[in-house]
Amino acid sequence: MDNRYKAKIGISIGDTNGIGPEVIVKTLSDQRILNFCTPVIYGSADVINKVRKALSAEHFHYQQVGSAQALLPKKVNLINCWEEDIAVEPGTPKPESGKASLDSLLAAARDLKAGLLDGIVTAPIDKDNIQSEEFKFPGHTEFLTSYFDAADSLMLLVSDDLRVATVTGHIPIKEVASKLSFDLLIRKITILQESLRQDFGILKPRIAVLGLNPHAGEKGLLGTEEVEIIRPAVMHLKDKGHLVFGPYPADGFFGMRMYKQFDAVLSMYHDQGLIPFKTLAMESGVNYTAGLSVVRTSPDHGTAYDIAGKHIADETSFREALFLACDIIKKRQAEQKPVLK
Template structure:
């Protein structure tokens, strides 16, 4: 349990040629945000100074050598490197990818050592981060390796929560990748996260079908009949409130999603297109199922507006608030489950 000081919130900067630094700095340009947590940015004084100047941001920051030196009430910057890499706003450069990895690795190391309580990651470019020692399609896969647990890409915005059975794989590989084992694992991870991270005691989960109209009883593909339906029935029989498969084309438009605590989509675009349509600017990408808490905004590097001062920090700010909320919910969950008698509030007779 955390007892002293504010929540230590680490920030990896992503691609510095995108809008990552901008949305992070704009978030904490509002001094009221420093009441909620102590931000610790993993970059360098030189880089943050240049971004601050280029974007004409009215902020001050505290340069430190490691996260343990962070000061509450200030924006802290860990000097992960001393050199000054070249900023080229709006361009996907090799250096942009190289330093995005440096920032991420340093932040994750601090998170693993408990120097941080939570991590918020700014957007990376999935192409220029590829290197001999970094061959991951994105943050989620890297974090799944570094942090214990079964990871789930979980998009959240208020009561709208959408997880993915498969995330960054080609559409042609989706059907083959979905197995009963994968369904059991992802549903279990989602159910546990809903209870522990979001405080929902008896979560209801909906699964979306793989094929159009969930296969129309096998007429349009057999995966829904042979894989999804038996797995859903078995989970339900075991006590998990999981339903489906639902036809994805009408599920959100008909407002059916509002009857569930979370939705598990079969593949990336099936889940993220409706999610971002309904919540863009307020959505958060949360990696559920890990021993540590990581969130990120629901947008990418936005090269087209990088360096212009036009980026909207709303989603990054929501990622900060979500990380803090999940951290507190987990603390409460752990406390209650260590002390089960606290769950019962018995009213004594006067």
């Protein structure tokens, strides 16, 4: 791989009435970003200009291009995904803002699938108002898993050396126990192991697996999933020589900072993993979709309608998502480089 190559990173604009456009403009106002990648905003010059003006972002500059085949290096590129002007009403979810977020996402995903991009960073969507005939998914992760024909994927939250994944994703809490199975755990742990090796360069990853129930079931007294499903899956992988440990009671595991002893933690459901992760790393956290043939990251926050338009959104998580995408792309490309003899 040519070390001078700058990855082409598509950026979907997210819900135009959320903080997505704001954190994009703030992040790309730092021209040093162009030393690491060629950013491509999928959205609307009209929306971006309104946000730039509201922020008085005098250091933010971009160049409109007609397609991803005409990208300009050392520039922030912008591809218009719709022609009509839409009202920007920060803090108010609207059908128009939902449609805009979908148009942007579909355009970026199409170009990624066509090989015109090296990866994408997705700004936050409103999971309700994006719903349509083309998007019947609970979130980005499920949509991209389907769009890129992956057998399965894994939501992996990343911040420095803290990595937390979830077995189940955007489903009601009452359905979690019924979804768990031996095969599902083996599949999710395998995806996590492969991602840690391929995308993070950890050759022999140590993985901690959390229990589902309080006190990890207390030997069956408080629930049997640990005895019947989780521990057998852990032992099966340990017998094969993998460094997989658990199940651990979730509260004590994080309370005693045991996560520092592992390369990644696998939680059983969304909030079990994301609450401690966001408590520890809300500002710098990144959501990475492991298990895909392509690279996709996003900030670990949502549309934040409550602060949209107040110009106080912190862009750190979005910037870290952009950098993580660049790092993973570089690692993947290095692995594909022919060995010289």
